[in-house]
Amino acid sequence: MGLISISELKPDMVLADDLSDRSGRLLMNKGTVLNQKYIKICKIWGVIEADIEGISQEDTEAIALKEFDASTIAAAEENARKYFLHCDMDHPAVRELFRLCTLREAEGKRPGREDITPEMPPQAINQATPKKKPSVINPAKFIKDDTRLSTLPDIFRHIVEAISKPNSSAHDIADVISKDTNLSARLLKIVNSAFYGYPSRIDTLSRAVNIVGTKQLSTLAIGINMTNMFKKIPCKIINMKLFWQHSILCGINARIIAGHKNIQNTERLFVAGMLHDIGRLLLYNEVPAQSLHAIIIARNNHDLLYLAEREILNCDHGDIGGELLKKWKLPVSLEDxxxxxxxxxKSQNRLEAAIIHxxxxxxxxTGIGSSGEILIPPLNHDAWMQIGLSPNILSLTMEQSGRQLDDIFESIYIDDNNAQKNI
Ligand SMILES: [Fe+2]
Ligand SMILES: [Fe+2]
Structure with missing residues (x-):
């Protein structure tokens, strides 16, 4: 039996078992010879994997890598292995991630990580770990009223107020959002992108609110505003474009996985993914010396950055991000x-936290973007069990999120050099 991901199905493969959609409805019978049309149907109906004749479990792990010669695969595996230093390589999902990472390495799609921290002194890396006393941070007291970004812009508050009112209509929400023309234009761009994939063009905000949904559009608006807010603050420690690429990709992945778990309002997960590392931006801006110290320690010791943060600061960026969202009075579930x-x-909402994880x-x-981390954080086994999906979800999600990233990134993140082009 060889369960292979839908993203790796090829025409002429033969089903070794009946194939059903997410709700258990039979789509194709055992013995069906696949063609492009059938593969497309599988994707439309959210099928994750199919049992294919003549393919063993070992074959499924080697599939796609077969296209490369042995020396290319060996070099790609060696490179990929460096990033998996802290991962449990016996876990089936980690093995699948390693295979996908190796594939990206072999295809030359996994860029080097040298550009993540543009202003890090080159002599700092590979030198002896700096001796510096840890500076303990209390997350609850870290964000003061005069901390930059401690308050949300008015448009945010108005959007949050509008969605909090039980009787607000789509028209009310559209009215609030339309006061910000730049935001409106960008929202329309997103709802017309591959991210949503609506067949006909949506050209007014009220139509967008009706079609996409009030909460969904509001959460997207919050995400867009967030990148704008942080853009006003120069950050010398991290390459901001890479930071938002990582954050947005995490949001897209989360939205796709949530869809497979039949979670309603998947945009909430998109925003949580987008904001998951926001605490790092605050740390980089408010305590740059200590943040840089943590980065150097992590690099020199081949350690994970969030663990280095805990060592240096006695807390990590998750704690700081949570406090920031609390200060902004955003929903507790998002903060948690x-x-x-x-x-x-440790989360009150373990499934959603597991999905973001x-x-x-x-x-x-995937190696696209980074918030400062170079290595791949270890996959939490309980989180994987909580999500309860097959490892084949990984390649499918990566394929879909890779397709959506450029569109959504261009709509959310405005590069100063391309500002005119993107608005
Ligand atoms: Fe992250
Ligand atoms: Fe993180």
Missing amino acids: TVRHHHDPQ LADVMANA
């Missing part, structure tokens, strides 16, 4: 998910 994304078992691990494995 962000706070515990590296320890999802997995989405983050996956974003790190």
Whole structure:
């Protein structure tokens, strides 16, 4: 029996078993010879994997890598292995992530990580670990009223107020959002992108609110505003474009995984993913010396950055991000998910925290963007069990999120050099 991911199905493969959709409805019978049309149907109906004749479990792990010669695979595996230093390689999901990471390495799609911290002194890396006393941070007291970004812009508050009112209509929400023309234009761009994939063009905000949904559009608006807010603050420690690429990719992964779990309002997960590392931006801005110290320690010791943060600061960016969202009075569930994304078992909402955790691990494995971390954070086994999906969800999600990333990134993140083009 060889269960292979839908993203790796090829025409002429033969089903070794009946194939059903997510709700158990039979789509194709055992013995069906696949063609492009059938593969498309599988994708439309959210099928994750199919049992294929003549393919063993070992074959499924080697599939796709067969396209490369042995020396390319060996070099790609060696490179990929460096990132999995802290991962349990016996776990089936980690093995699948490793295979996908190796594939990206072999295809040359996994860029080097040298550009993440543009202003890090080159002599700092590979030198003896700096001796510096840890500076303990109390997350609850870290964000004061005069801390930059401690308050939300008015448009945010108005959006949150509008969605909090039980009787607000789509028209009310559209009215609030339309006061910000830049935001409106960008929201329309997103709802017309591959991210949503609506067949006809949506050209007014009220139609967008009606079609996409009030809460969904509001959470997207919050995400867009967030990148804008942080753009006003120069950050010397991290490459901001890479930071938002990582964050947005995590959000897209989370939204796709949530869809497979039949979670309603998957945009909430998108925003949680987008904000999961927001605490790092605050740390980089407010305590740059200590943040840099943590980065150097992590690099020199091949350690995970969030653990180095705990060592230096006695807390991590999850704690800081959670406090920031609390200060902003955003929903407690969002605050809790962000706070515990590296320890999802501590969350009150374990499934959503587990989804953000997995989405983050996956974003790190693809090597697109970074919030400062170079290595792949270990996958929490309980979180994986909580999500309860097959490892084949990983390649499918990566394939879909890879397709959506450019569109949504261009709509949310405005590069100053391309500002005119993107608005
Ligand atoms: Fe993180
Ligand atoms: Fe992250």
